[in-house]
Amino acid sequence: MIRPCFDKNSINLCFIFDDNYSFYFSVLLTSVIKNSNPDSNYDIVILHDEKLHINSIKKLQLMITKSNFSLRFVDISHIAQKLKQERILFTRLYYTDAVYYPSFIPIVFKYYEKILYIDVDTIVLKDLKDLFDTELEDMFLGVVADLPIILGITLNSNTHFSNYVKNTLKMKTKQYFNSGVLLFNIKQCNSINFLECFLDTLKDIKEPIFMDQCVFNAMLENRVKFLDLRYNNEVCFYKTHRQHYKTMPQMTMLADFEESKKDVCILHYAAGIKPWYYPDSEKADIWWEYAKHSPFYELIVFKK
Numbered sequence: 001m002i003r004p005c006f007d008k009n010s011i012n013l014c015f016i017f018d019d020n021y022s023f024y025f026s027v028l029l030t031s032v033i034k035n036s037n038p039d040s041n042y043d044i045v046i047l048h049d050e051k052l053h054i055n056s057i058k059k060l061q062l063m064i065t066k067s068n069f070s071l072r073f074v075d076i077s078h079i080a081q082k083l084k085q086e087r088i089l090f091t092r093l094y095y096t097d098a099v100y101y102p103s104f105i106p107i108v109f110k111y112y113e114k115i116l117y118i119d120v121d122t123i124v125l126k127d128l129k130d131l132f133d134t135e136l137e138d139m140f141l142g143v144v145a146d147l148p149i150i151l152g153i154t155l156n157s158n159t160h161f162s163n164y165v166k167n168t169l170k171m172k173t174k175q176y177f178n179s180g181v182l183l184f185n186i187k188q189c190n191s192i193n194f195l196e197c198f199l200d201t202l203k204d205i206k207e208p209i210f211m212d213q214c215v216f217n218a219m220l221e222n223r224v225k226f227l228d229l230r231y232n233n234e235v236c237f238y239k240t241h242r243q244h245y246k247t248m249p250q251m252t253m254l255a256d257f258e259e260s261k262k263d264v265c266i267l268h269y270a271a272g273i274k275p276w277y278y279p280d281s282e283k284a285d286i287w288w289e290y291a292k293h294s295p296f297y298e299l300i301v302f303k304k
Contacts, residue, residue, distance in 0.1 A: 001107070001108060001109075001110045001111065002045060002072070002074055002109065002111070003111045004043060004107060004111060004112055005041075005043040005070040005072070006041035006043055006068075006070070008041075008096065009039065009040050009041050010041045010042075010043050010273070011040050011041065011042050011043070011116065011128050011129060012045075012109070012112055012114060012115050012116060012132070013032070013042065013043065013045070013049075013115075013117075013118065013128070014044075014045050014046075014047060014102075014105060014109070014115050014116070014117045014118075015028070015044070015045075015046050015117070015118060015120060016046070016047045016048070016050035016098055016101045016102060016117075016120075017046070017048065017052070017120045018048065018049065018052055018096065019051055019052050019053045019056055019100055020051075021120045022052065022053070022056040022060065022296070023276075023294075023296040023299055023300045023303065024120055024121065024274075024276060024300070025046075025060070025120045026059075026060060026063065026163070026258070026294040026295060026296045027123070027287060027290050027291045027294045027296075027300070028118070028120055028122055028123060028124065028290075029044075029060065029063055029071075029294075030063070030123070030272070030290045030291075030293050031123045031124040031290045031296050032044075032128070033063070033066070033123045034256060034290070034293070035124055035125060035126055035127050035128075036066075036068075036127060037074045037127045037129060038066075038068060040068065040127070040129055040205050041068045041069075041070075042068060042069045042070070042199065043070050044069065044070060044071045044072070045072050045073075045074055045103055045108075045109075046060075046071070046072070046073045046074065047074050047076050047104065047105075047108060048073060048074070048075060048076070049075065049076060049077045049080050050075070050077050052073070056299040057073050058080060059295055059296070063295060066165055074108060076104055076108065079104050079107070079108075080097060080098075080101065080104075089202075098185045099211045099212050100202075100211065100215075101213050102117050102179065102182060102212055102216075103194070103195055103198040103199075103212065103215075103216075104195065105117060105184050105186075105189075106184065106186055106189035106190050106195070107190075107194070107195055109184070109186055110190060112186050113185075113186055114132065114136070114183060114184060114185060114186060115183075115184040115186060116128065116131065116132050116181075116182075116183050116184075117181070117182045117183075117184060117267065118180070118181050118266065119180035119181070119270075121177075121180070121268065121269045121270065121274060122180065122181070122266050122267060122268045122269065123266070123267045123269075123286055123287050123290060124265070124266055125264050125265060125266070125267060125286075126263075126264075127267040128265070129225070130182065130265075131231050131265060131266075132189070134183060134225070136183065136185040136188070136225050137225070137284060138188060138222050139185060139188065139223060139225040140184075140185055140188050140189050140220050140224060141183060141184060141185065141189075141216070141220060141223075141224045141225070142182070142183030142185075142224070142225045142227050142228060143177035143178070143179075143182060143183075143224045143225070143226060143227065144177060144178055144180075144181055144226065144227050144228070144231050144232035145176070145178070145226055145229065145253070146174065146176050146177055146178035146213075146234070146304070147212055147229070147234065147237050147241075147253055147257055148164065148234060148236060148237045148240060148270075148271075149161070149176050149178075150174055150175075150176055151237075151240065151244070151253065151254075151255060153165060153174050153176070154174060154253075155260050157158070161279050163268070164209060168205055169205065169208075169214055169217060169218040170218060171217060171218060171221050171223065172221065173222070175221070175222075176217050177213075177216075177217060177277065178213065178232055178234065178268070178270065179210075179213035179216050180232055180268045180270055181231055181232040181266055181268070182216075187210055197219055198216075198219060198245070199216055201214050201215050201219040204218075205218060228260060229256055229257055229259075229260035230260040230261075230263050230264050230265045230266075231265050231266055232266055232268050233260055233261065233264045233265075233266060233267050233268060233292045234268050234270045234271075235267060235268065235269050235270070235273070235281075235282055235283045236269075236270050236271040236273060237257065238282050238283070241254060241257050241258070245257075245258060259267075265291070267283060267286060267287075268303065269283070269284075269287065275287035275288060276291075276300060276303075
């Protein structure tokens, strides 16, 4: 468990990654710093296991030069190891067990009121204060709808996934959210045994298609607050949106997404098209503009 670093005006941020993503986190951190407000404090905590190299930690810490920023690293190997022993953490493709680590947040941040978790494959384009200050009341999380999935369910273009949501996740609505940006109401989360509930849900699902995201959706249906789409603007939806918006501009979700693009706060490079692998892909130029200011820039270019 870790205690708050600042007494007031604090935006509490959590990121999770291993050494493979430390380069890319530096770009995200650059964007947070460049779009920060001097009147706010930024309490940034990285949750990691033994796979994060000490040299990466030292280099990232050197990026913090402002007095209203704190960057701390918390090794959660002891929690992760316990779950690995239970052998219930299902992963696929290039994902590791770390994809489930956001479920640890209520335990690790017990002494906080709210924590904003953001995936590393994102760029922050605005200050995060408005998002962080969102009143969650008795909801467990603040979330953003996953429009690529919801549109597929609505149009019934992917019957396999639609049946999976209904029969495996046992969701009664189409309100499926993306887990790339999660605003945790810590007190509400800790009103239950959050991690135990998460693991019980995972055991029931067995092999979740989108892993932690599916588990969060099944576990917290109707217990989350949906936030504006500009707070988790999925780049992978841009092409699909253009295709459907021409023929169905009256569809609310498409109109809402069109509006959100005018004032994006967090741009999310979800799915497989990452800007560091595909520099000519949609919105990749924005990511690379911030990458130029990262201390890992040369390494990112070399690794690509």
